[in-house]
Amino acid sequence: MKHRALALVDVLAVLVFAAIGRRSHDEDGALLGVLTTAAPFLLGAVVGALVARSWRDPLSWRSGVGVWLGAVVVGLALRAVLYERLPVSFAVVATIALAVLVLGWRGAVRGIMALRRRQERQDA
Secondary structure (H helix, E strand, O other), rough: HHHHHHHHHHHHHHHHHHHHHHOOOOOOOOHHHHHHHHHHHHHHHHHHHHHHHOOOOOOHHHHHHHHHHHHHHHHHHHHHHOOOOHHHHHHHHHHHHHHHHHHHHHHHHHHHHHHHHEEHHHHH
């Protein structure tokens, strides 16, 4: 159950990326529009998760990098095919934003877990 919940955080991260992107370009923020924008990146995240075997340790950096690279490589490739162009600026922003979102939540959780362990050792 825990692993499924963590996989949903990656889905949420990609959806947030799409929603912020749409909002910054004054596009409709409706759910269908966000899902359409996110779809290539979600597919890429799934591919990356499978390649990295993320179900083994969803909090690992290997898992995070796999999901991130999958989202970026597959997502940008699909966008290029679907829209017949891919501005370099969009590729750079997508790469950085997805790194922050997909890797960032893992770093935050790992940091909180380390602080809790340290606190438990001090309390013992």
